[in-house]
Each structure stands twice: as structure tokens, then as C-alpha cells.
Amino acid sequence: MSTVLVVEDDLTQQHLLSKLLERVGLTVIVAGDGVEALEKIQQFHPNLVILDIVLPRMNGYEVCRRLKSEPETENIPVLMCSAKKEDFDRYWGMKQGADAYLAKPCHPQEIVETVKKLLKSHHQAAS
Template identity: 40%
Template sequence: MRPVILIVEDEPPLQKLLAYNLEAAGFAVVQAYDGEEAMTLVEERAPDLVLLDWMLPQLSGLEICRRLRRRPDTAHLPIIMLTARGEEPDRLRGLDTGADDFVTKPFSPAELIARIRAVLRRVRPAFVEQVLSFHDIRMDLAAHRVFRGEREVQLSPTEFRLLRHFLEHPGRVFSRTQLLDRVWGTDLDIELRTVDATIRRLRRALNAGGEADLLRTVRAEGYSLDRKLAIEPADGADAGGVSARPRVEASPCR
């Protein structure tokens, strides 16, 4: 899955140029032309990074940055600010507000893309790693193979994409609607219960050797990949059965 970049820029020519170069570099792009639209888009679907212009109608880039940093679900969302203000006090003000990086206009698209990748490497290393892992689950992206300990896990393409999404965001709870959007895509007409059915199949495949269940169901919210509440099959029960007992484990240091 490609990292999703939200471009918040009110100048259409620059918006078009940024979108073209980011898509050519392998990113998925979402576009907003003012601050209110940007906040709405973030609420609907949190991007992987925000490219944020300083001077915007309705809400300034600085105010958007402040609001995103105040919210628990976007407090650590990577933000790169774009501005014509090149003086040091302005740069410091932007960084103090919570921006991860600061790019002064005019800029080279190649340099901007390099800075985006550098920020993602720092805060979202899963995007540049060829092997994703969590506890005893390991996914080799290059070979398209999944292992649970030493056991290879056979997954369908959809199950593979779903597990990859969880591995890229461990501990985070995703609703069924968010998973449909991120894994299946918004262009497909698929019912929410499809997510539940795929989760069940993924659980059976991952836990076929009697391992602890790391896929956590959060009532009325959705699902997450989490060790806070790992479920072990009871003696004599298979990995897909309902006879299980909860085991509380300490969260891994990350």
C-alpha cells in the first residue's frame, strides 16, 4: 500500500504540480484547498503525512498544525510545512507549533520528495522496510511471504494486504469502514461484514499452530494488532475455536 499524502495548498497550479510529482514518486495523494477542508479530510481518513501550506484561507497552516497536535489520534501525524517565509524566527515558530520539517518556497520537487521520505523513515519506518514484524509475526514484502515463528502462513491476497496494514500500524484501532477504505479501496462496493469474514480467516491462518491471538476486537470500534490482550487457545481447542482464556501481557517496547 502506498503512503497517503494530504496536500493542503490553496494555489491550484502548485497543488497540481505537487500532486503530479508525488504520484510519480509512488505516493497516493489527497488534496485540500483550505484549512476547513483539510480538517474534514483528516477526520474522514487520517493520511500518513500532511504537506501543509502556511498561508491558507479560513484556517492558517499554523492553526491546523496546532489542532492536529492537540488531538490524540493525530498528535503524532507527520507534518511538513510549506511557506514563503524563510526567516529563522518563522521557521522556529513553525517547528515549535509541531511541524516535523519546514520547506521554503520556491523549492525543488525532488528535494521535497526526499524530505518526505526522510520524515516517513523517521516516524513510519514500516514504509521503507522490506520486512515488517510484530511479536512473532514476520512479513517479507519482497518475497510476499508471512511467517508465524518458524511456520509459514498461507494467506490470500486480501488477507495479506489486511495483515500488512495492521503491521504498518501496530496497536492502532481501525473501524470496519476505515479498513474497507485502506485495504479494499473506496471504488469497490463491499459490505462491512466482509471485513469481519476476512478477519476471521486471517485469525485462523495466523493461529493455526495454536499461537496467541494478536488480532484484538474492540467492541463497537473495530480491530487492531495488539499484544495488550493476547488470547491463547485453551487446551484441546483449535486456533479458530471459541474456547479461550485471556492473557494480559506487557506491551513491547517500541
């Protein structure tokens, strides 16, 4: 079973995303800010990270940049899911190393499909 880290400071969004992913059989861990996210990644080694951009203590761009710059975490897929929906925001997120970018409000089915696609390609690349 795959583990997904949901990094979201809005508790309602965090809860909704967690329940959505648990319903499709994923194990979910959560972090409320960027620093906590990096700690949880080291502790739990998730198979995928869903990352908001606007976060306390360290923004999602910096978290993604750090993840993708470390050999032990560079292959973890990152899905940025943010209310920042301008083309530049998407471009900048991908430039930091994100594997996919969804603008909020995200449709639940779109989140599930994107997560499954990223996990599948990650598992294929790892084998």
C-alpha cells in the same frame, strides 16, 4: 502505499505537488484551506500532511497546532512548505509541531527526499 494530504490554496502549486508525489508512488489527496484540511484528515487519515501556512479560513500554524494536540492525529508527520522564509517563520512552524519546514520555492527533489524521510521515520516509530 502511503497517503499524503497536500494543503495548498494555489491550484498550480497544488497540482504540481500532487503530480510530483504521485510519480514516486504516493496516493495524494488535496485540500484548499485549513478547515477542509482538518475535515480530510478525519476522513482519510493520511500518513503525512504537507501544509502551506497562508491559507483561507484557517492558517497552517493553527491546522498544525490542532493536529498535534489531538491523540488520534498527533503522530501524523507535518511538512510545512511556505513562501514565508524568515528564520522566525521556520521557528514558529516548528514550535507549532511541524516535523520539517521547507521555504518556497521548494526544489522537487528536496520535497521528495523530505517526504520519504518523514514517512520512513513515522513508519519506524509506529512499529
